[in-house]
Amino acid sequence: MSKSSVLIIATNYDAGSHYTFQWASDLQAELATMDHTSILLDAGALCRAGTTLADAVASADYVVFFGHGFADELTALPAGSGGKTVPLVNGSNMGVLAGRKVFAGCCHSLAKLGRTYAKQFSAEYVGYDNVFAFETANHHYFRDIVNNAVVDFVKGASGQTVAANLQKAWAGLRDAFAGGGILQYRPNAFAAAQYAEDNRKRIGYAP
Amino acid sequence: MIRDEEQEVLRALQEWAFSHPQKDRPFLIFMGRSFTPVEYYYEVVENEEFRAALFQFLEEQAERSKERPIDMIVRAIEANRL
Numbered sequence: 001m002s003k004s005s006v007l008i009i010a011t012n013y014d015a016g017s018h019y020t021f022q023w024a025s026d027l028q029a030e031l032a033t034m035d036h037t038s039i040l041l042d043a044g045a046l047c048r049a050g051t052t053l054a055d056a057v058a059s060a061d062y063v064v065f066f067g068h069g070f071a072d073e074l075t076a077l078p079a080g081s082g083g084k085t086v087p088l089v090n091g092s093n094m095g096v097l098a099g100r101k102v103f104a105g106c107c108h109s110l111a112k113l114g115r116t117y118a119k120q121f122s123a124e125y126v127g128y129d130n131v132f133a134f135e136t137a138n139h140h141y142f143r144d145i146v147n148n149a150v151v152d153f154v155k156g157a158s159g160q161t162v163a164a165n166l167q168k169a170w171a172g173l174r175d176a177f178a179g180g181g182i183l184q185y186r187p188n189a190f191a192a193a194q195y196a197e198d199n200r201k202r203i204g205y206a207p
Numbered sequence: 208m209i210r211d212e213e214q215e216v217l218r219a220l221q222e223w224a225f226s227h228p229q230k231d232r233p234f235l236i237f238m239g240r241s242f243t244p245v246e247y248y249y250e251v252v253e254n255e256e257f258r259a260a261l262f263q264f265l266e267e268q269a270e271r272s273k274e275r276p277i278d279m280i281v282r283a284i285e286a287n288r289l
Contacts, residue, residue, distance in 0.1 A: 016236040068238050107238045133237045179272030179279060187286045190279035191235055191247070194264045 004154045006031055006038040007060035007100075009088065011067035013044065013078055019136065020066040020105060023143040027064070027150055036154060043067060043076040043088045053088070054096050062101045064150055065089075069106030069127075072113050091116060099123045101159070103150050107132045110204050118206035124159035126166075130202040133195040137187040138177070142196070145169045159205035170200030208266050208276055216265060217252065219280040224248035227287055 008028055012021035024040055031038040039056060043065075046053045057063060068075040068085070076088035089097060094117045104114060104127035114125035126149070134142035145166065153162045176183040177193035186192065208216070224230060224244040233241035242250060251258045265276035272278075 015233045015241045016238045019236065020238070131237045131239070133235065136232075136234050136236060139236075178268045179274045184279075185282055185286055188234055188244075188283055189286065190265070190283050193268065193279070194261065195235070197264065 002156070004036050004061045005059055006036055006062045006064060006150075006154055007056050008038055008040045008064045008066070009043050009046065009056075009074075010040065010065070011043045011076065015136075017067050019134070019139050019143075023105070023139075023147060024064070024066045026143060027147045030147060030151065031154065034151070043074070046076065046088060054098075057096060057098050057100060060100055062103065062150075062154055063097055064103045064105070065109075066105045069104060069109035069113075071108045071111040074104065074106060074109055074113070089113070094120070097121070097123070101153065102126070103153055103162075104128070105132065105146050105150075110206060115206040122207075124205060124207070126153065126159045126162050126203070126205045128199070128202045129204050131198070132202065133198060135188050135192040135195060138183070138189075138192045141173055141176075141183070141192070142199075145173060163203050163205040166203045167200050170196050170203065174200065208262055212276055213262060216262065216277050216280060219277050219284065220248055220251060223280055223284045223287065226284065 008024050010021045010024035011017040028038045028040045041056060065074050073087040073090040075085045077086035079085045094113065097117060099121040101123060102125045107128060108130060110127035111129040114127045117123060118125045149162050149166045152165060173196040174193045175181050177189040178184065183189060224247060227244040230244045233243055235242040235247055251261055265279060268279060269276040
């Protein structure tokens with residue numbers, strides 16, 4: 001198996017990103033045990049840090065993002081009193097990703113940023129074209145699906161294959177939480193099932 | 208779902224939310240917004256699109272599992288008691 005270098009960038013400033021930062025940390029540990037090289041950086045510290053992001057991307061084959069996103073933005077910092085978020089990557093600086101394969105574990109970014117990036121840099125981008133959601137009592141099941149998909153990507157699966165496998169995995173999780181499923185008696189199972197299904201509908205890739 | 212079934216689901220959802228052991232802590236994360244069980248209940252009651260999505264999902268799953276739409280909520284109420 002060829003070894004890859006993975007740059008994981010995550011935020012950790014609210015309830016949602018608190019969980020996904022844990023997922024990012026768990027992913028880094030898993031990649032390390034597979035003998036891949038991985039770096040985990042906090043997006044909030046990167047956004048105003050000069051060339052740090054570019055330097056980190058330069059050492060990576062894959063860029064993985066966990067946090068918040070919009071159609072045209074991976075978010076570094078939350079909106080302050082001015083009401084505007086601070087982007088890590090958006091349309092104006094997407095070149096910093098330098099054609100790396102990107103996995104975006106956040107809302108919306110495939111819809112515009114991902115498709116534009118993939119077209120402009122002939123690179124693969126896996127992400128969600130609408131809201132990405134999870135349920136906290138069962139967040140580790142959601143984490144496992146996301147992190148396993150990243151591992152497949154890093155092991156060489158195409159973006160198309162990763163997205164297709166994610167669709168199957170989300171459907172499997174939906175069924176596990178639904179009536180007759182192995183997880184049907186878990187707390188909040190109805191919501192976990194519903195948003196596993198929504199994630200299934202919303203995962204995609206570009207090009 | 209017929210209207211009686213919808214009302215039945217809403218009543219069960221209210222029981223689930225207000226008897227939830229962590230009713231004031233976020234349980235559902237949309238990356239950018241979160242809901243506590245109680246906030247979720249009120250969102251279902253007040254947001255027609257949100258409510259319709261839940262009802263449609265419950266109906267689809269009930270049909271697939273050959274059970275009633277309310278049964279997934281009833282299981283969640285029981286899970287809160289454990």
